[in-house]
Amino acid sequence: MSDATRGRTRQDWIAAPGRSLRGEVRVPGDKSVSHRAVMLGALAEGVTEIHGFLEGEDTRATARIFSQLGVRIETPEATRCTVHGVGLHGLQGTDAALDCGNAGTGMRLLAGVLAGQAFDSVLVGDASLSKRPMRRVTEPLATMGARIRTGTDGVPPLQITGGQALHGIDYALPVASAQVKSAVLLAGLYADGETIVREPHPTRDYTERMLAAFGWPIEFGPGIARLGGGHRLRATRVDVPADFSSAAYFLVAASVVPGSELRLAAVGMNPRRTGLLQALRLMGADIREENPCDNGGEPVADLVVRHAPLHGIEVPEALVPDMIDEFPALFVAAACASGTTVVRGAAELRVKESDRIASMAAGLRTLGIAIRETPDGAVIEGGRFGGGSIDSHGDHRIAMSFAVAAQLAGGEVRINDIANVATSFPGFVELATGVGLGIAAPSAS
Numbered sequence: 001m002s003d004a005t006r007g008r009t010r011q012d013w014i015a016a017p018g019r020s021l022r023g024e025v026r027v028p029g030d031k032s033v034s035h036r037a038v039m040l041g042a043l044a045e046g047v048t049e050i051h052g053f054l055e056g057e058d059t060r061a062t063a064r065i066f067s068q069l070g071v072r073i074e075t076p077e078a079t080r081c082t083v084h085g086v087g088l089h090g091l092q093g094t095d096a097a098l099d100c101g102n103a104g105t106g107m108r109l110l111a112g113v114l115a116g117q118a119f120d121s122v123l124v125g126d127a128s129l130s131k132r133p134m135r136r137v138t139e140p141l142a143t144m145g146a147r148i149r150t151g152t153d154g155v156p157p158l159q160i161t162g163g164q165a166l167h168g169i170d171y172a173l174p175v176a177s178a179q180v181k182s183a184v185l186l187a188g189l190y191a192d193g194e195t196i197v198r199e200p201h202p203t204r205d206y207t208e209r210m211l212a213a214f215g216w217p218i219e220f221g222p223g224i225a226r227l228g229g230g231h232r233l234r235a236t237r238v239d240v241p242a243d244f245s246s247a248a249y250f251l252v253a254a255s256v257v258p259g260s261e262l263r264l265a266a267v268g269m270n271p272r273r274t275g276l277l278q279a280l281r282l283m284g285a286d287i288r289e290e291n292p293c294d295n296g297g298e299p300v301a302d303l304v305v306r307h308a309p310l311h312g313i314e315v316p317e318a319l320v321p322d323m324i325d326e327f328p329a330l331f332v333a334a335a336c337a338s339g340t341t342v343v344r345g346a347a348e349l350r351v352k353e354s355d356r357i358a359s360m361a362a363g364l365r366t367l368g369i370a371i372r373e374t375p376d377g378a379v380i381e382g383g384r385f386g387g388g389s390i391d392s393h394g395d396h397r398i399a400m401s402f403a404v405a406a407q408l409a410g411g412e413v414r415i416n417d418i419a420n421v422a423t424s425f426p427g428f429v430e431l432a433t434g435v436g437l438g439i440a441a442p443s444a445s
């Protein structure tokens, strides 16, 4: 198990209705972009300055791993990170296991990077990550010539044998996954010939955009990316936008709590991330985009959200990859809406930090909501929440989603095991209570 979580005190939240949400919130930096900025900064030549870095546990784990591999990384301020790149072939091996903590993104992308190194390495994770499927990356990487052993049933740890000659592949992803796409592309940096990745649905394209920003020749468009090996990465400045996935809790909370009007400042609006915005608008949400601008190549905008009555919808399946991490928040919106909401085509939710369909269904049922699970989604009937005790299953997104649900609850909601909120959203309670949510400060249990 991961050192990051071994022996950690379990913490709970007590959440209950607060007041209408008012004011302005600036959520922390994007987790996906922060992981990639450290990785490419480490492999680049020169010094990469990362502004708006997410100081969460997932991204700190990635930074710690590159420090173990000989990369000097400084954090002169909490959200600034200076990475002294060692070049594509400058990492140094270590006998110690590399601990990705709770981060699927960290482990899967690192598998691609480490498959191309001259040294052996071992990737481990916490109890949740240690149950997540890794064959989705080890199989295409093996086709490229990598040697990676997984634990039984294809889960971590990953034992990577270095010194393998990699070659490019033309790979059609069986599932829409930016992590698998990125692992193959990152291994492609070390491969002979061309690496092509084709996606069944377009997914977030941060790896492709950032490789281009670091000067690596790459062609990409929706659903396809193509690069050759043997070039160099050149250090650059990375501006990390605020994480749309963290903004999601406030979009839902302000939509459902009467009297709310909230501004979310400078949120990352990459279209491969904003599916929830479209889904909420289909449900009747009142969300305006203001001050759109470009932040280091990524679109950002202020989002102004006002309370509005929501109604159930059939969530268009085409939106699923663009809101894959926002379903726990969407389930809460659906439970607050009039009528029925149907989610389909989202089986990937079952292999996240927890089985998010099962975790949300159990928690919503505890609060008195009628929900039927299906293999790839759920049918949710809008209703009234009571109080109760919710198991977050150590999953940050489940914990934060139920903190939002509690704002409409008829009784107190106890949310168990919330420590992992720090993986993606350090300071959530302070920010949320500052604009009106009722969440008692974590207490040890």
Ligand SMILES: O=C(O)C1=C[C@@H](OP(=O)(O)O)[C@@H](O)[C@H](O)C1
Pocket: 031, 032, 033, 105, 176, 177, 178, 179, 180, 182, 204, 324, 325, 348
């Ligand atoms: O590439 C990324 O940064 C991510 C991709 C998604 O995972 P999948 O690739 O498994 O869909 C997402 O759920 C995760 O939070 C971050």
Ligand SMILES: C=C(OP(=O)(O)O)C(=O)O
Pocket: 058, 102, 103, 104, 105, 106, 325, 352, 353, 397, 424
């Ligand atoms: C799925 C998530 O992250 P990861 O896969 O990196 O653990 C998430 O943050 O919701």
